[in-house]
Amino acid sequence: MGLLKKAGIISTTSAGGAAGTAALVHYLSSENEIKDFSDKIHKERFTLISKDEEWSSMLSEYKEKTKGIRGAWFSSGNKEVTLEDLKSACERAAKEEVANSMDYDEFRRWCTVPKTILSHLSDHGLTALKLNSNDEGDKDSWNKLQEAYLKRDDNIIYGLLEKLKKNESGTEKWKVFQEACKGLSEVKSTDAEFNFSFKDFQSWCTKQGVDKLGK
16 A cells, blocks of 8 residues: 555645645654654664663663662662563653653663764764874864864863863873763763763764864
């Protein structure tokens, strides 16, 4: 069955004309509408956990990173959090509507297959500058970025502004900048700072970030 028939639209060229076209556009847009957390996860290029070993690994990481933290995403009272607790929390959250909940970041953090900023970047079709300290292939780009960063005079990437200004080691400034980006690239989606670190990496550690400096 064709898409038009599935949508309940017979033709956009007969009596329906413009109205039919509008209906089709509405149908197609509603198909792509982000309603719940599960929709948004796929839109943002994350993958929901499905394998037993992934669940077990995530449970261990959840316990480690929320130990002693009050107000963690979910708890099981005074009992130790179990695998079933985690699975149930993720299953419930997956159905929550994006517009009516503030828990999306926690759902993304604990219910999806972990990835680093570097791997998440490639999933979005973006390209990181060369991060190996022995590779000077992007030296000019790194220099442009660190100069722009110093001019902005804002500590966007934690501790970087001070390192660039003091530069006590005598290392070339572009290498100091490269090293900071290398550290950012390794931040995982289970780390609390993942979201803002990803945005910082996009702006200051990628070919696209360099291109924007010239605009």
